[in-house]
Amino acid sequence: MNKRNLKFVLLLIAAWCTMTLVHESGHVLCGWSCGGTLQSADFLPWHLPYSIFEPDPHPLMTLWGGPVLGVLIPLAVAWFFRSKELWFIAFFCVLANGMYLAMAWISGDRYLDTPKLLEHGAFPVTIGIYCLVTIGFGYVGFRQQCVRLLSPPPSPPVSNSLPLSVENHEIHSDHT
Numbered sequence: 001m002n003k004r005n006l007k008f009v010l011l012l013i014a015a016w017c018t019m020t021l022v023h024e025s026g027h028v029l030c031g032w033s034c035g036g037t038l039q040s041a042d043f044l045p046w047h048l049p050y051s052i053f054e055p056d057p058h059p060l061m062t063l064w065g066g067p068v069l070g071v072l073i074p075l076a077v078a079w080f081f082r083s084k085e086l087w088f089i090a091f092f093c094v095l096a097n098g099m100y101l102a103m104a105w106i107s108g109d110r111y112l113d114t115p116k117l118l119e120h121g122a123f124p125v126t127i128g129i130y131c132l133v134t135i136g137f138g139y140v141g142f143r144q145q146c147v148r149l150l151s152p153p154p155s156p157p158v159s160n161s162l163p164l165s166v167e168n169h170e171i172h173s174d175h176t
């Protein structure tokens with residue numbers, strides 16, 4: 001595996017860990033700020049992270065906290081530091097959060113965010129707009145970042161002047 005591909009794989013792993021961590025932290029931050037009491041939480045990225053608030057006075061805020069902050073925080077960090085690696089991670093988070101809400105909606109699993117949002121009174125149209133915007137914007141941005149990371153570096157500009165070795169080479173026309 002060449003260096004560029006290895007960097008791409010490592011960035012994908014970093015993006016996945018960032019996505020799960022920031023998404024779940026978004027639920028926890030919103031749950032706490034709305035007066036909820038966190039009973040248990042799991043942030044490990046290799047299984048589906050979760051957080052349980054009981055009581056949770058504003059469950060809709062807690063539930064929206066994950067997908068909303070999970071998108072806004074990585075975008076803000078990438079915008080602030082203006083690094084292409086951070087933009088890659090940020091657009092991955094945007095796309096993944098949109099895909100997650102859309103797939104959770106289709107699956108209907110009541111432990112996932114979308115069925116819980118609907119159960120607590122979120123408008124389906126709001127969730128639909130969230131999915132459309134994040135999947136559309138995330139797909140375009142993430143694709144662009146993939147192309148940027150995987151395309152070979154630009155070759156150095158071709159110089160018009162002759163190389164030094166040729167310029168300094170004296171043509172001998174000594175016929176004596």
Ligand SMILES: [Zn+2]
Nearest residue numbers: 027066067113
């Ligand atoms: Zn969530």
